[in-house]
Amino acid sequence: MGIYAPSTGTFFLKNTNSPGGADLAFSYGPSNATPLAGDWNADRVDTVGIYIPASGTWFLRNSNSPGAANLVFSYGPPNAVPLVGNWDGQ
Numbered sequence: 001m002g003i004y005a006p007s008t009g010t011f012f013l014k015n016t017n018s019p020g021g022a023d024l025a026f027s028y029g030p031s032n033a034t035p036l037a038g039d040w041n042a043d044r045v046d047t048v049g050i051y052i053p054a055s056g057t058w059f060l061r062n063s064n065s066p067g068a069a070n071l072v073f074s075y076g077p078p079n080a081v082p083l084v085g086n087w088d089g090q
């Protein structure tokens with residue numbers, strides 16, 4: 001699980017579903033983005049991404065760390081609500 005602080009664009013990720021401090025904390029993307037998590041490269045590790053509602057643009061990263069997006073694309077109309085899932089099991 002994790003939480004996202006919109007004002008700073010910081011992710012706080014935890015490896016157990018329990019109270020306590022985050023295992024990982026880092027900033028990714030601009031402030032006030034829509035946070036995402038998923039296994040973008042099918043390596044069985046979920047990593048962060050962000051969605052920018054105004055442009056419908058997705059910025060997905062393959063590691064849980066600051067840095068540039070590994071995958072950038074637009075999908076859907078502006079101001080949609082993004083969904084993440086493994087729809088085909090692959």
Ligand SMILES: [Ca+2]
Nearest residue numbers: 039041043045
């Ligand atoms: Ca992955």
Ligand SMILES: [Ca+2]
Nearest residue numbers: 086087088090
């Ligand atoms: Ca899939």
